Amino acid sequence: MASSHHIVPVKALIGTFIALLGLTAVTVLVTFIDLGPALNLVLALLIAGIKASLVLFVFMALRWDSGYNVLIVLSSFLFIALFAVFVIADFAFRDSIDPIEKQTFGLESPVKPLSEAHPYNAH
């Protein structure tokens, strides 16, 4: 295991701070450029991802930390990605897989009585 007592050089800290402020300005500026909603969202998440990485790797010194701690953090992000992709995919493709289920996720009435949803199950 690498020594955890790494002292991050102050120049790296100041540089990161300036980069974070600069990227915050970029975040605001790209909102005023219309690239279409999808691309704007991807760009916003990309910039936020870069900022989060700067905080993680420099301010939180993950760059000099043991591989084990890096693995913990990266696996957390991996599981968030899995979580998001599967839930959104469910909402995006539910209609096409089972037409009977169409609109059952409508937020006015998210739940149906069991007897109504599955009449053959009503005893």
Place this chain on the structure above:
Amino acid sequence: MLKSVPHHVAHHFEDADQEFDAAKIGMWLFLAQELLFFSALFVGYGVFRFLHPEMFLHASKLLSWKMGLVNTMVLITSSFTMVLAVWMTQMNRVRESIRLLWATAGLAMVFMVIKYFEYSSKIHHGYLPGSWFSAADAYEHLHLFFTCYFLITGLHGIHVLIGVGLILWLIRKSKQGLLHKDYYTPLEMVGLYWHLVDIVWIFVFPLLYLVG
């Protein structure tokens, strides 16, 4: 110079390094869990935004992006003062470290005051979700955006307040001479927590305030 009180390694650890590494693994596991914990709210946000993209575009404009921007700058600056506070203690400059901790706690309170003004204006407009929601709007699902807004920023705000409490505790410990270049585990761990609160906000700002 404050008088340093030596730290005694707990008997189940071989040495101070092992104790520090164990604390750090525990902290990273906690932070990984915090990310997963927040991700539930972000995925909920993603689903609502996927189902009602135009409403999100409209609703985001009801928030003040300028207030969001100021708060982003305040929180990034507080992360910087926090990391400098850790660095000062590593250099055994505890007095400077205490000043930087006060600055961090002060910036956190500035963040909460701005949040307070934001919340008052949103509540005044009837955007508080649930049975309090009373705003009439062209979009009938507007309350979903504000449910996300209040839950995400509310949970984040609670984290900021807990952070302030932890920073005040660090100031007390530092003044007692318990934190110095040979032992600063609590300072480093609270620092990690504080940066995580910053990371969550880094995603909150574009997703809630700058939809389009």
